[in-house]
């Protein structure tokens with residue numbers, strides 16, 4: 680077995696959920712740049728998914744777009760079956776798809792709550808469970824990786840930073856934190872690595888309105904002085920998927936320009 684000291688994913692296949700745009704697209708590209716073939720999952724963005732596929736193929740890797748609503752069990756089962764049929768055994772899964780549906784608590788409907796929990800938390804559970812079952816079936820392939828499988832969740836700084844007017848979203852991300860750690864505790868003995876990335880404010884569609892109307896307010900929360908790029912997170916995902924992070928298990932990598940350092944406390948408190 681050769682132990683690579685860099686980020687080398689040659690010979691491995693990755694599923695990225697919600698890979699048509701934003702952080703999912705950037706992660707798909709960074710994983711492909713490191714050598715992986717990519718399943719580009721999307722819910723209803725055929726054109727954007729085709730665009731991600733083209734970008735992966737331009738890097739010399741294989742890619743396939745597969746439509747699936749990850750909050751639905753039958754869709755998730757089909758996503759894994761089709762992925763394996765088209766690209767072969769899956770070594771890496773980035774559970775990325777997520778959404779926001781913000782409201783003040785008095786106005787938040789049960790639909791608002793269920794919509795966000797359904798995709799962000801139930802979807803993460805379904806994707807995580809199937810990833811682990813498929814890693815087990817695949818077994819260890821020591822020629823490509825020291826681990827049997829790498830499962831990475833997209834969490835958020837809001838897994839620890841409370842977020843008024845976004846309780847459904849913050850609750851879903853707090854849930855992902857314990858989902859990730861409990862799964863890691865359960866399956867690391869099988870050489871399956873489970874970790875999370877936790878982005879802060881990254882320039883994607885999810886916060887486009889906030890960036891347009893309250894950039895100054897946002898910047899006060901980011902000591903490092905810039906909004907993040909999707910690639911900032913994509914590179915962390917590629918690292919967590921690679922043997923360069925082989926001894927990192929059950930951890931969250933915050934990619935947030937120091938947002939989680941609570942900058943309001945600088946010279947205060």
Ligand code: BGC
Nearest residue numbers: 835836837879880881885886
């Ligand atoms: C949210 C963004 C927000 C960022 C920082 C993310 O998880 O999706 O809307 O800008 O956290 O608050």
